[in-house]
Amino acid sequence: MITVISLIVFITSYIIIISEKVDRTLVAGTGGVLLLLFGVFDTKKAFITYIDWNTIALLFAMMILVSIVSKTGVFEFIAIFLAQKVKGYGVSILFMISIVTALGSALLANVTTVLLLVPIMFKIIKVLNVSAFPYLIAIILSANIGGTATLIGDPPNLMIGQAVEHLTFNAFLVHLSPIAVIIFILIVVAIAATFRKRLQVSEENRLTLMSLNPKQYLKKDATLVPSLSVLGLTIFSFVLHPFLHIELTSLALGGAILLMLLTHTYHPTEEVLKEVDWATLFFFMGLFLLVGGLEEVGIIDEFARSMIYFTEGDLPRTAILILWITGLFSGVIDNIPFVAAMIPVILEFQDYGMTNLDPLWWSLALGACLGGNGTLLGASSNLVVVGLAIKEKVQIQFIDFMKIGIPVVLISLILSTLYIYFRYLLAFIPH
Incomplete structure (x- = not known):
């Protein structure tokens, strides 16, 4: 019952x-x-x-950092500076923001990246008076694809890396970044082609952008240097995370508290806390409980085990099935609990005589990370972008996103299947 x-x-x-x-x-x-x-x-x-308090606390800390730093005008400065570098053309800006998002997600984790980049993107959109939808879609898709490439880019990768000692930062980079780059290029080009009409910038708005002086937007008060210094230090600590052996959440909270201490005379604590997106944080808590209910009654675990037993221990079949089931499942629920259920199941395959489990780990990582593009509920970063968009009075409809996200996931999984097959499984196929 x-x-x-x-x-x-x-x-x-x-x-x-x-x-x-x-x-x-x-x-x-x-x-x-x-x-x-x-x-x-x-x-x-x-x-x-x-409730995954690590994720909640990381989001909370980054919201505080972004809130305080945004008051310095640095996001407007970066937005105008980058847009001017590509001459204010809509398609060029889409490629630029996609590349920055993908690189940032690979190095800083995708949730952190979108929290930093979405406010910048909205500044560009307001100046150019163009539709926000194509750019927000590009950011969501690029964040999940970019996060696939490294150990720290997406939580499922981090979980797998913690469970399997020899899967290091460099191992993820060598094995997952090639397919991530291929998928990224294909998807971004497709997004640009699909939305090319909505990416057109009027010549008047483009010239207005080019005439702006980015430096005028910087508020050169006593909070500018501390804000930029702490944000830079926090981001740098994220990059060094594999060597520091300190959790990302702890680093983010440290940065948030330090910045609040340094700027509290200008930005009172209660005012900063009012700007935190509490609705998104509580939504995550509810979502974790909903998925936790499935985990508590054993549905996720039983589903994972049934999937494995269906393949009867055949490595190629198991790897491809894990890739597709994980990819499709991750589009419906947050991929973290599913990956948590799958890790001990895959480890059990050693008892069945499988000596090389690496193809299964790479299939799990690709399915979990890339499957997050299927729906807005598929990944934490998707929901963060939605929350930031709502604050700017921009709605991303679930159905509209699914019309794009599901084809993207299917294409990604097909390419990943070919990659996994030819790179890892061909030797195990009887000839």
Whole structure:
């Protein structure tokens, strides 16, 4: 009975969220509370086991950093400077922001990257008076594809790297970055071609942009240097994360607290906290509880095990099935709990005589990261972009995104299948 309740609450909540008839934060929160009331799990387990406080705290810290830094005008400066470098042409700006997003997501984690870049993108959009939708889509897709390439780019990769000792930062770079680059180029070109009419900038707006002086937007007060210094230090610490052996969340919280201490006389703490996107944070909490309900009753774990047993231990079949099932599943729910369920299952394959599990790990990583592009609920960074867009009075409809996201995921998985097959599995196919 508990299993049925958990499944009904999950499916109903997702349908309502996708329909966008009711506020998503309220729906996710209601679903989470219903699971508590029906006894699927207790409050202790809900708050300690299923809510990913690392993700919540990382988002919270980066929201504080972005809020304070944005008051210096540095985002306007960077936006105008970059847009002028590509002469203010809409398609060129799309390529520029996509490349920066992908690189940033590979080095800083995709959630952090979108929190920094989306405010910059909105400054450019306002000056050029163009549609925000194509650029936000490009940022979401580029963040997930770029995050696929490295150990720290996307949480599933980090989880896999922590579980398998020999899968280092360099290993992820060598094995996943080639296919990530191929998919990125293909998808960004396709997005530019699809939205080329909506990317056209009027000559008047382009000339207006080119005539601006970026430096005029910088507020050269006592908060400028501390804000830029702490933000730079935090980002640098993210890059050094593999060597510092300090969690990203701890580094982000340290940066946020330090900046609040240095600027509190100009930006009171209560004012900074008011600008945190609390709705997005609580939406994540509700979402974690909804997925936690499936995990608590064993649905995710049983699904993962059934998938593995279906292949009867055949490595090529198992690798391809993991890639596709993970990719499609990650488009529906957050990929973190699914990857957490899959890791011990894959490790069990050593007991069946499989000595080389690496193809399975790469399939899991590619499916989890690339599958996040399927829907707005597929990855944490997607939801962060939606939250930032709502603050700017821009709506990204779930259905509109799915029309783009699902074909992108299918193309990505087809290319990944060919990559996995020819690079890792060909030797295991009987001839």
